[in-house]
Amino acid sequence: MAEVLAALDRRFRNRRIELDASTPWELLVATILSAQCTDDRVNQVVPPLFAVYRTPAAFAAADRATLERLIKPTGFFRAKAQHLIACGHAVMTRFGGEVPKTMEELVTLPGVGRKTANVILGNAFGRPAVVVDTHVTRVSRRLEFSASTDPVRIEFDLQRLIPESRWTVGSHQILLHGRYVCVARRPRCEDCTISDLCDSPDKRLASPPGGAGQALVVMPRAVRRDRMKKTAETDR
Numbered sequence: 001m002a003e004v005l006a007a008l009d010r011r012f013r014n015r016r017i018e019l020d021a022s023t024p025w026e027l028l029v030a031t032i033l034s035a036q037c038t039d040d041r042v043n044q045v046v047p048p049l050f051a052v053y054r055t056p057a058a059f060a061a062a063d064r065a066t067l068e069r070l071i072k073p074t075g076f077f078r079a080k081a082q083h084l085i086a087c088g089h090a091v092m093t094r095f096g097g098e099v100p101k102t103m104e105e106l107v108t109l110p111g112v113g114r115k116t117a118n119v120i121l122g123n124a125f126g127r128p129a130v131v132v133d134t135h136v137t138r139v140s141r142r143l144e145f146s147a148s149t150d151p152v153r154i155e156f157d158l159q160r161l162i163p164e165s166r167w168t169v170g171s172h173q174i175l176l177h178g179r180y181v182c183v184a185r186r187p188r189c190e191d192c193t194i195s196d197l198c199d200s201p202d203k204r205l206a207s208p209p210g211g212a213g214q215a216l217v218v219m220p221r222a223v224r225r226d227r228m229k230k231t232a233e234t235d236r
């Protein structure tokens with residue numbers, strides 16, 4: 001993990017989240033909208049949205065049809081509009097109009113799970129937080145940081161492996177690596193700065209000109225350890 005983080009630190013120098021927001025509430029809205037949607041698309045949608053509805057109070061009193069129309073390009077707009085209105089209402093009635101600052105309180109808000117809560121804690125409030133999305137899940141499994149498919153278990157596995165002071169930035173850089181290099185279908189292994197550290201069966205050879213590339217045959221780590229052990233015993 002230390003070597004991976006050092007390499008990703010050199011590769012991904014922009015440590016800021018890619019969603020545009022200037023307040024914790026705006027980041028909460030943008031993160032809810034980012035479910036099943038790209039950050040770029042959300043960033044296109046939020047300026048006209050915040051021109052009409054900006055504060056928790058405004059969202060709590062929003063006209064549902066207008067809100068749905070404004071957020072429609074992000075997909076699942078009916079459910080998201082319902083969550084945003086309910087979330088604005090909950091922030092107004094239960095938290096005095098301020099986005100709460102603890103995991104326990106954040107996950108009580110409509111439309112907010114651990115992933116969204118960690119985005120807010122880490123990026124709006126500067127608290128150490130490991131964000132696990134689909135990219136972090138994929139990279140964590142390929143690099144054997146976690147054997148689980150459950151985002152909560154992966155979050156706890158990464159918390160054990162990453163120094164707490166680096167939880168937010170480290171998980172963000174793993175996310176960027178998954179988004180731009182270690183992509184789902186055809187990982188860009190030829191452009192990967194941590195290729196030497198990866199034993200994943202998904203690792204691929206560089207594509208020949210006009211060719212499709214092929215999966216590398218990688219000796220599993222356990223087999224390699226076993227062979228090294230036997231060699232060491234033979235040497236003794």
Ligand code: SF4
Nearest residue numbers: 182187189192195198
């Ligand atoms: S070598 Fe390929 S599979 Fe392994 S981390 Fe890099 S991009 Fe992902």
